[in-house]
Amino acid sequence: MFSTLLIGLRAALVxxxxxxxxxxxxxTGLSQALFHEEANGxxxxxxxxxxxxSALIGQGFSRPGYFQPRPSAAGNxxxxxxxxxxxxxxxxxxxxxxxxxxxxxxxxENPDAPGPVPAELVTTSxxxxxxxxxxxxxxWQVPRVASARHVxxxxxxxxxxxxxxxxxxxxxxxxxxxxxxxxxxxxxRFGESVGTTAEAP
Amino acid sequence: xxxxGWLQILLFFALVLAVTKPLGLYLFHVFEGPTQxxxxxxxxxxxxxxxxxxxxPKREQTWxxxxxxxxxxxxxSVLLVYLLQRLQHVLxxxxxxxxxxxxxxAFNTAVSFTTNTNxxxxxxxxxLSYLTQMAGLAWQNFVSAAAxxxxxxALARGFTRRPGPEGQKTLGNFxxxxxxxxxxxxxxxxxxxxxxxxxxxxxxxxAPYRELTxxxxxxxxxxxxxxxxxxxxxxxxxxxxxxxxxxxAHPFENPTPLTNLVQLFSIFAIPAALxxxxxxxxxxxxxxxxxxxxxxxxxxxxxxxxYAAESQANPAVAAAQVAQAGNMEGKEARFGxxxxxxxxxxxxxxxxxxxxxxxxxxxxxxxxxxxVNIQLGEVIFGGVGAGLYGMLxxxxxxxxxxxxxxxxxxxxxxxxIEAKEMxxxxxxxxxxxxxxxxLGAVAAVIPQGVSSLNNAGPHGLSEILYAYSSGxxxxxxxxxxxxxxxxxxxxxxxxxxxxxxxxxxxxxxxIAGSMVGKKTVAPGPGTFxxxxxxxxxxxxxxxVIVGALTFFPALSLGPLVEHFLGQAGKVF
Numbered sequence: 001m002f003s004t005l006l007i008g009l010r011a012a013l014v015x016x017x018x019x020x021x022x023x024x025x026x027x028t029g030l031s032q033a034l035f036h037e038e039a040n041g042x043x044x045x046x047x048x049x050x051x052x053x054s055a056l057i058g059q060g061f062s063r064p065g066y067f068q069p070r071p072s073a074a075g076n077x078x079x080x081x082x083x084x085x086x087x088x089x090x091x092x093x094x095x096x097x098x099x100x101x102x103x104x105x106x107x108x109e110n111p112d113a114p115g116p117v118p119a120e121l122v123t124t125s126x127x128x129x130x131x132x133x134x135x136x137x138x139x140w141q142v143p144r145v146a147s148a149r150h151v152x153x154x155x156x157x158x159x160x161x162x163x164x165x166x167x168x169x170x171x172x173x174x175x176x177x178x179x180x181x182x183x184x185x186x187x188x189r190f191g192e193s194v195g196t197t198a199e200a201p
Numbered sequence: 202x203x204x205x206g207w208l209q210i211l212l213f214f215a216l217v218l219a220v221t222k223p224l225g226l227y228l229f230h231v232f233e234g235p236t237q238x239x240x241x242x243x244x245x246x247x248x249x250x251x252x253x254x255x256x257x258p259k260r261e262q263t264w265x266x267x268x269x270x271x272x273x274x275x276x277x278s279v280l281l282v283y284l285l286q287r288l289q290h291v292l293x294x295x296x297x298x299x300x301x302x303x304x305x306x307a308f309n310t311a312v313s314f315t316t317n318t319n320x321x322x323x324x325x326x327x328x329l330s331y332l333t334q335m336a337g338l339a340w341q342n343f344v345s346a347a348a349x350x351x352x353x354x355a356l357a358r359g360f361t362r363r364p365g366p367e368g369q370k371t372l373g374n375f376x377x378x379x380x381x382x383x384x385x386x387x388x389x390x391x392x393x394x395x396x397x398x399x400x401x402x403x404x405x406x407x408a409p410y411r412e413l414t415x416x417x418x419x420x421x422x423x424x425x426x427x428x429x430x431x432x433x434x435x436x437x438x439x440x441x442x443x444x445x446x447x448x449x450a451h452p453f454e455n456p457t458p459l460t461n462l463v464q465l466f467s468i469f470a471i472p473a474a475l476x477x478x479x480x481x482x483x484x485x486x487x488x489x490x491x492x493x494x495x496x497x498x499x500x501x502x503x504x505x506x507x508y509a510a511e512s513q514a515n516p517a518v519a520a521a522q523v524a525q526a527g528n529m530e531g532k533e534a535r536f537g538x539x540x541x542x543x544x545x546x547x548x549x550x551x552x553x554x555x556x557x558x559x560x561x562x563x564x565x566x567x568x569x570x571x572x573v574n575i576q577l578g579e580v581i582f583g584g585v586g587a588g589l590y591g592m593l594x595x596x597x598x599x600x601x602x603x604x605x606x607x608x609x610x611x612x613x614x615x616x617x618i619e620a621k622e623m624x625x626x627x628x629x630x631x632x633x634x635x636x637x638x639x640l641g642a643v644a645a646v647i648p649q650g651v652s653s654l655n656n657a658g659p660h661g662l663s664e665i666l667y668a669y670s671s672g673x674x675x676x677x678x679x680x681x682x683x684x685x686x687x688x689x690x691x692x693x694x695x696x697x698x699x700x701x702x703x704x705x706x707x708x709x710x711x712i713a714g715s716m717v718g719k720k721t722v723a724p725g726p727g728t729f730x731x732x733x734x735x736x737x738x739x740x741x742x743x744x745v746i747v748g749a750l751t752f753f754p755a756l757s758l759g760p761l762v763e764h765f766l767g768q769a770g771k772v773f
Binding site: 001004005006007008009010011012013014015016018019020021023024026027028030031032034035038039040041042043046050051052053054055056057058059060061062063066070074078079080081082083084085086087088089090091092093095096099100102103115116117118119120121122123124125126127128129130131132133134137167168169171172173174176180183184187 | 205208209212250253254255256266269270273274276277278281324326327335336337339340342343344376379380383387388391392395396399400401402403404405406407408410411413414415416417419421422423424425427429430431434445446447450451452453456457458459461462514515516517518520521522523524525526528529530531532533534535536537540541556557558559561562563564565568655656657658659660663680681682763766767771772773
């Protein structure tokens, strides 16, 4: 019995060093050498060279000249150090109230938008850091962005189309647009969005 | 539901099917072959590791020795993971300066990872140091998975070994199986897998969190860390404990539809392959394919139900009069409905518990699927090792029922199933609902239980049921609105996880020990064949009847009631 316990302790320490220290350190070393950018957060820089975010992590946008992402349940919204969803169930009063309020706000801010509000824009994602929107949810916002930037909607649509990613291998996942990359592209093309914020920041 | 959605599901299954035989053969060589793969490279490493542990690899163990070895290893596992968390504030690799984890939470997390549950009462990026994540959690991701395979292989040896003249009584050597499973299977695959994940954008660094200013001038802090190395084993070992709170929904854990497919595939790869390994050990690969077929039937039933349910509109969002093409609350835009429903099904068929969408926000019937999958005992491919031994217990039950129908002593692979094995199997079957429903009933009536709920009405009961099912089933996914980081929940779920792992492993190894010495008899005309479609059908029925009937009353008060109330427009 005692010898079994002793082997147990030794085996625990040996496997801990092998899989808990050597393995992650080796992978870290290889990753830093082979995929330096990805391993460190796929950071996106502004044209002035300043880091403005990660290509994989969503961030909040509220100015009318920017496309707005989905609502976020991460911290106080797009807190990339506190990921998470709302976890509100399908019969939750809180979820209903939030969706109704968000839809009302969106309808008010987008008087010229075509058709009903896409559900994506009133639902939170699983991580609270969803960097994407479906092409439909982006197109729905085009009239607002175009009028805030005083640009013809067709020119905005052209940028949207250029930033739409299809399904991987033609079938995996969903078509999507990266909101940060899209807004950066708008700034490059039409100048920075300086319009007033839609609501108190 | 769309055609493309179903194509994704079929592509995933085709990959699993394709890997079953080659990986199954590889596993057979690792655990049963006279020599192991790559003897020149890995052979010396294996010998050094075993020497460092003080193990004589030639010594076989009886079931009691095998069990005691596993328990001793698990004991030190819990202790070391507990200590790493309690001392993380004075240990290195803690760039965010996180304080020591509190005692109840540290106990819960230590038990959770040792039992291959990986329930997350903690928020990774807001409370654990890099050392705790690597040396504590990633370590247990490896060895708790390897230990699961050990138990499955030991049980398979119990059924398939032919006793010599004096009757063989041993099941192999736990330490050798543990080291081989880690060294030949998990480590090499994970190293390649982790690098693939990094190439897609998963983090792998030891840097402090990155502060930046967003395009609109707001401060954002990006959590960092050695994510990919942990992510790989989290999926391959069907562990499921995320580096981050949001688990595989987090873009730094699962950035693209391609990583999502690979993560799904890696959950099922080893459990599916083990059915082939088992067939090889039984000297009749059809025995393995019969198990594979039963698992596949149950998998497709689950994924069809989950996909259909999640393609419906969310009733709570309906009041906002928005255009719903399915329930998108708690789901990521890059995955959409199909890949989210598939992930929820696969992660609970297996005892993985990683999530790429929030199960708590699924429709009532969509959330019912993962819950039922867990309650069926996670035998649909199941956890690494755990799925096979769980399914083999169901096989014993099915063979017994078949024996009753024809009035013969039941036998399996030529060995008689007798009263002792039946008692042990029933013990295994009964412990599970006893813990889930017992603790669930307590939590549903005491203030310490219900005060943690995030949702009112029947959904609240679903949160409680899901928590204990997930804990006892060693799954680890959650209806995550439940605030599980309280002393009551940390301790009661910790105990549920211990019971669900060890009180179920001990009867399994006892069955193995009892079967291994039995003489084999040649099949006669009255022998019920266990390698055909008829047996597969019977096995599926046994799994469904045992699981579904046990939990149906509780489920009807949770998800089923919620479904009908939701359809009527009721909210809580």
